[in-house]
Amino acid sequence: MDLTMTELLNADNNSKTNLLASFGGFIKDHGIAIFLVVFFVIYIYPEQADERKEWITQITKLQDSLDPAKRNITSDQSKIILELALDNFIQSLQSTMSQYGYDSNFVNRSYNRNDFYERNGKKVIRLYDQEFEVDMSKADEIKNQIEQIYKKYKRLTKIEELYVIQESKIALDKAVKSGRYVTAGLRSFKYADNTLADLWSTSFNVHYSSFSKELINSFTTQRNLSFEKNKLLNLYEMLELEAPDELSKVNDSKIPPQIIYEFRENLIKSWSLKLKPEVFQSRINSSLLDRVTNKL
Numbered sequence: 001m002d003l004t005m006t007e008l009l010n011a012d013n014n015s016k017t018n019l020l021a022s023f024g025g026f027i028k029d030h031g032i033a034i035f036l037v038v039f040f041v042i043y044i045y046p047e048q049a050d051e052r053k054e055w056i057t058q059i060t061k062l063q064d065s066l067d068p069a070k071r072n073i074t075s076d077q078s079k080i081i082l083e084l085a086l087d088n089f090i091q092s093l094q095s096t097m098s099q100y101g102y103d104s105n106f107v108n109r110s111y112n113r114n115d116f117y118e119r120n121g122k123k124v125i126r127l128y129d130q131e132f133e134v135d136m137s138k139a140d141e142i143k144n145q146i147e148q149i150y151k152k153y154k155r156l157t158k159i160e161e162l163y164v165i166q167e168s169k170i171a172l173d174k175a176v177k178s179g180r181y182v183t184a185g186l187r188s189f190k191y192a193d194n195t196l197a198d199l200w201s202t203s204f205n206v207h208y209s210s211f212s213k214e215l216i217n218s219f220t221t222q223r224n225l226s227f228e229k230n231k232l233l234n235l236y237e238m239l240e241l242e243a244p245d246e247l248s249k250v251n252d253s254k255i256p257p258q259i260i261y262e263f264r265e266n267l268i269k270s271w272s273l274k275l276k277p278e279v280f281q282s283r284i285n286s287s288l289l290d291r292v293t294n295k296l
Contacts, residue, residue, distance in 0.1 A: 075275035078191045082200065082271050086264060088182040094260070096175035102168055102219055102256075115231055116238075125149070125235050127228050128156045134239065142239060150244065153232055160228075164220045172212055191275070203270035211263040214254065221253050 073081070097103060115126045122133045132149045134142060186196040229247065236243040254262075 072190045072192060075191070078189070078196055078199070078275050079268075079271060081186070081189060082196060083268060085183050085186055085196075085200065086267055089179045090260060090264060092179040092182055093172075093175040096178045097171050100167070100171035100174070102171050116234070123235070123238070125231060127153055127231060128160055130156070134235070143241060146235065146239060146241060149235075150232065150247070153228070157228070161220050165216055168216045168219045169212075172215065176208075199271055199274055203267050203274075206270065207263060207266045211259065211266075214259045215256055218254055218256050218259055221251065222255060 094103065117124050119133075121137050122135050125132050125134075127149075130152075132152065134145050134149070136142070138145075183197065183200055186200050189196040191199065233243055233247060236247075
């Protein structure tokens with residue numbers, strides 16, 4: 001009875017004599033050429049096809065790793081590029097904010113001589129571009145007069161705070177939009193399965209909300225405490241009166257440069273947690289080396 005090639009290959013290995021006889025019978029009936037063709041198609045070709053597929057996969061990975069447009073950069077390279085982009089972004093942000101008047105000078109400016117003067121026996125002080133007078137000829141009313149000035153100061157401060165909050169938000173939004181061109185190029189760099197733009201966006205979105213709130217609050221607080229507030233405190237001192245506790249309270253809030261610095265450090269820490277020692281290059285090389293070693 002004739003045997004098929006599949007039956008020959010699946011024959012019991014313990015029956016070596018029968019197997020050889022079966023091969024001999026197949027060759028006798030069909031010829032050596034037919035035997036070799038069938039043996040190649042059924043046994044050798046599938047194994048070689050799988051091997052070729054694996055090699056093509058590995059070679060493609062190697063080509064991608066060598067292609068500047070596709071290859072992954074290392075964690076150290078990623079960190080350097082992200083920090084350079086961050087420093088340029090912050091510089092752009094500060095420059096744009098400064099154009100709208102929100103910079104270190106905004107919170108550190110001091111009053112000038114024109115904010116205090118005497119007129120017709122009265123001391124005049126300018127607060128929020130408004131003049132307030134203290135009639136020194138009415139000594140028994142001086143305390144009451146300055147209390148009225150303080151009430152108006154608090155009302156004007158609230159109005160100023162709302163204005164600063166609104167305007168600083170607009171300035172910050174424009175500054176962030178203006179700074180986006182600095183980070184646009186991060187899309188060209190690949191790290192692991194992401195681009196550096198992905199790492200930037202993820203960390204930026206996590207920290208930006210608290211950063212923007214702190215920065216705007218700092219502009220608002222510092223603006224009032226370091227400028228108008230100091231003028232009013234100086235008036236109390238000139239009149240030898242004790243200033244209200246709320247007015248004389250020492251300000252310990254953060255200033256804008258400090259908040260910006262902390263924002264920068266938070267982003268760097270966030271990236272550091274995600275930039276692990278890379279293994280993708282070594283995986284390709286090890287895989288190719290293993291393939292060669294196994295064949296040898």
